[in-house]
Amino acid sequence: MSALLEDLKYRGIIYQMTDEEKITELLDTEQVSIYCGADPTADSLHIGHLVPFLTLRRFQEYGHRPVVLIGGGTGMIGDPSFKAEERKLLTEEQIDQNVDGIKAQMGRVFDFNDENGAVLVNNKDWLKEISLISFLRDYGKHVGLNYLLGKDAIQSRLETGISYTEFTYTILQAIDFGHLNKNYNVKMQIGGSDQWGNITSGLDLMRRMYGENESEGLTIPLITKADGKKFGKTESGNIWLDPARTSPYEFYQFWLNQSDADVIKFLKLFTFLDKEAIEALEKSVAEEPHLRKAQKSLAEEITRFLHGEEALEDAKRITDALFNGEIKSLTSNEIKDAFKDVPTENFDGEDENLVNVLVETKISSSRRQAREDINNGAIYINGERQQDVNHVITADDKLDGEFTVIRRGKKKYHMVTYNK
Numbered sequence: 408m409s410a411l412l413e414d415l416k417y418r419g420i421i422y423q424m425t426d427e428e429k430i431t432e433l434l435d436t437e438q439v440s441i442y443c444g445a446d447p448t449a450d451s452l453h454i455g456h457l458v459p460f461l462t463l464r465r466f467q468e469y470g471h472r473p474v475v476l477i478g479g480g481t482g483m484i485g486d487p488s489f490k491a492e493e494r495k496l497l498t499e500e501q502i503d504q505n506v507d508g509i510k511a512q513m514g515r516v517f518d519f520n521d522e523n524g525a526v527l528v529n530n531k532d533w534l535k536e537i538s539l540i541s542f543l544r545d546y547g548k549h550v551g552l553n554y555l556l557g558k559d560a561i562q563s564r565l566e567t568g569i570s571y572t573e574f575t576y577t578i579l580q581a582i583d584f585g586h587l588n589k590n591y592n593v594k595m596q597i598g599g600s601d602q603w604g605n606i607t608s609g610l611d612l613m614r615r616m617y618g619e620n621e622s623e624g625l626t627i628p629l630i631t632k633a634d635g636k637k638f639g640k641t642e643s644g645n646i647w648l649d650p651a652r653t654s655p656y657e658f659y660q661f662w663l664n665q666s667d668a669d670v671i672k673f674l675k676l677f678t679f680l681d682k683e684a685i686e687a688l689e690k691s692v693a694e695e696p697h698l699r700k701a702q703k704s705l706a707e708e709i710t711r712f713l714h715g716e717e718a719l720e721d722a723k724r725i726t727d728a729l730f731n732g733e734i735k736s737l738t739s740n741e742i743k744d745a746f747k748d749v750p751t752e753n754f755d756g757e758d759e760n761l762v763n764v765l766v767e768t769k770i771s772s773s774r775r776q777a778r779e780d781i782n783n784g785a786i787y788i789n790g791e792r793q794q795d796v797n798h799v800i801t802a803d804d805k806l807d808g809e810f811t812v813i814r815r816g817k818k819k820y821h822m823v824t825y826n827k
Contacts, residue, residue, distance in 0.1 A: 440592050443463045446486060447478060453647045534582065595625065655718035
């Protein structure tokens, strides 16, 4: 078996392959060009998109050439694969802006300068040149209606309804595979498990139009957590690759907070650590879980890879400051970022008695409980313990005159903001 395939199997990355024997032969005998694509439905990818592209990067690590496709053309149509309803169509201007955003992120995932450097393409460049007549005669003629209706991704939409626009999507993606095969010698496509129908459609169209060829496909399983829940979202939404949408600190924290049941699986999928290193961390999870070495390694590896060493060090510094209660050592923006998801209460800006604040923010359940919490040393203002039941929150407690961070015990935080 190919050493690359062996590594992918160890990591649990392979879900389906068109022909393992032929793929092994391809990978062992030549430098293969392989492509993976994403439609620009937003100006950033999120971590749900990551595994296929990280897998493509693994191919590059073994000497093969990645072709990264951004679907500026197919993004104008929308992939119906296993979606419950029709996608909202974006304007061409929106899609072009999204393409630019995603292109910048791909530069952090792939090496575009090596001798087997990645190639970035936009399918709008060739799909926009196909006329309606050409689409019907040159491509549509080779795709049977019964064949398309037999695809699970399309069948799943027949009851709720699917427009002809989205119905043609799989043909457009098949055209992509054929174009890349002819112009970039691409012989493999990889994608998530929901892309199997689109990948096999591309292979079928190429064989019908060009005759037998060496092209193959591989898909990756849907990533879920040990509890069966969908991976990649938090209460505040997607975890984005764009640092303006999800800060490196939030990104780091997401990975740091993964459960013991999931962390080894995610180390295999999302990092480039070798088997020996992962097995050592797996042993640590079993024997010394309180140290959370695996979670720290996961968070560090993926944050460094996507955001760089400086961003990782900032994320760790903020984490350490919060853990040690040194909130005042952080900038206002870092504090806001760190506490963006905690409960927030707004006050009119006048000086407020601490007991009243604790009750109104529901940090303490009653005035009696609030006084008890203060006396017991359970209340912290901006990281500093406050044990005076008569304390009044004044300008000295307002960071940048805008907010105060109050903590009860070790973990119960609340942000108090003020009207100016």
